[in-house]
Amino acid sequence: MVGGMVHTAIPQSSIEAQASSRTECPLCGSTELRAVYRFAQFSVLKCRRCSGSWRSNMYSAGDIAAMYTGEEYSRNPYFSYDVGEFKALARGRYANYVKALSDIESMVGVGNLLDVGCGAGAFLNVARQRGWDVSGVELSPKLSDVSRRAVRAEVITASFESVELPAASYDVITMWDIIEHVVDPVLCMKKVSRLLKPGGVALFCTPDEDSVLARAGLFLYRISGGRVSYPALALHPTYHTYFFSRSGFTRMVRNSGMQAMRSYSQEAFFEHSQLPSPVVKWGIWAIEKVSALADRRYELVCLAQKPHRSEPFNPRSVPCS
DSSP: OOSSOOOOOOOHHHHHHTOOOOSSOTTTOOOOEEEEEEOSSOEEEEETTTOOEEESSOOOHHHHHHHTSSHHHHTOTTOOOOHHHHHHHOHHHHHHHHHHHHHHHHHHOSOEEEEETOTTSHHHHHHHHTTOEEEEEESOHHHHHHHHHHHTSEEEESOTTTOOOOTTOEEEEEEETOTTTSSOHHHHHHHHHHHEEEEEEEEEEEEBTTSHHHHHHHHHHHHTTTSOOTTTTTTSOTTOOEEBOHHHHHHHHHHTTOEEEEEEEEOOOOTTOOOSOHHHHHHHHHHHHHHGGGTOOSEEEEEEEOOOTTSOOOTTSSOOO
16 A cells, blocks of 8 residues: 555445544544535544544445455556666656655664555565665555565565564564555554664655645635535545644654654655646646745655663654654
8 A cells, every 4th residue: 555646446335334423533532523624425524632634434444455455456557666667657756765765774774674555565675775674564465466576575465453563673664655544543653663673763654734735725625615625635535544734643653652753745746646637737746846845745754763762752852843
């Protein structure tokens, strides 16, 4: 389940059988909720306390498994593992991966890395060529097999929530555009913290509700009284379960027992997105270029570190820039 705007079929069971809205925030338990968007298939609810947002008709673990184990998902042209081809066809993503690895290496050097939702192994391949000992977890059996053969690495076919892995065993764990898809992001984040070695680093990448692009979509939605749902609906795709703001996400990281060391934004990539027209595609590209000036592009990248044993953890002591 690597990142990007990859479309996949949505199980109708979630839309029809799970239409009831939550009355408590699934992230912090608060009842201070409000509806930010009311789309045809679902609403987006937001917690006033923690700033987290989620879809009103939540998916079950079975729904998510159905979305990411089907033929449509594994055949999507987004997935590639050949580094030479990847550099040529997905230059933006390749640059994002190289930047992230350079930042991580400046913190922990090179060691063993687990990529959660590794897809066909593109990120694993880039990391392996830089000297990392890599392994992955991927829900799709077909993509797991592609990644296993292409990268020659151990890839476990399972959901991250269900897989059994030894505690304190990884220098780095990465989740590229995964945390917004899961049933319980709080559980996943605590599991990441448990699996990291003391001093280990986690990378999370997820769309940012505080980005200029997301705020532009919200503005159009509000001034039109909800009649103009695009681009807000495209930025809250039906296959995402949660929607995070930068401030709320870094707070969740700290609550999981890690220190949010650094946050930055990166440009959304739309090589295989299903945008309605080239004009819209170029318009979003232009907004992203302007957003870079304020470091508020569509995707948030957060680097978090598990404290060393000798360092008492103070969640207020390390601001996330």
